[in-house]
Amino acid sequence: MDFEHIAIEKELVPYRFEIELGxxxxxxxxxxxxxxxxxxxxxLKDGEELVYGEKITYGVPLFSEIYDSRFPAPTIIPLDESGKETRVSWDNLSETVFLMVVNREDE
Structure with a gap:
């Protein structure tokens, strides 16, 4: 299955960027x-902090423990399409592990 992913530019960390989700x-x-x-x-949405310090954990959907109508409709899951990785690290994020955007209709 072909997923859209969110690129993380490690050389800019710490940094912020805007993104359209849904x-x-x-x-x-x-x-x-x-x-x-x-x-x-x-x-953040409209300057309001919805979640602070969510750890990016391999295979675990982001923001899944806290959800209300302010959160993005798509699910974001850190995954390696080859299936070789088991964790997210500096060496593999945006190399082999990507933040995959899964729309509800794709699930």
């Missing part, structure tokens, strides 16, 4: 914890 615009802030080798995302 039919709405959001802002994502990307951070990296060098000591423990993991990334986090903050999700």
């Amino acid at each position: 039919v709405e615009k959001y802002e994502l802030r990307v951070r990296y914890n060098e000591l423990h080798d993991y990334f986090t995302l903050d999700l």
Whole structure:
């Protein structure tokens, strides 16, 4: 199956960018914890912080534990299409592991 993915530009971390998810615009802030080798995302909509410090965990949909009508309609899941990776790290994010955007009708 062919998925759209969100590119993370590691050389810019920490940074923020706007993105359209579904039919709405959001802002994502990307951070990296060098000591423990993991990334986090903050999700904002219209300047309101919806989620702060969501850890990007392999195979686990982002923002899945907290959800209301302000959250994006598509699901975002960190995955490696080859199936070789089992975690998200500096070495593999946006190399072999991508933030896959899955629309509800694709699930």
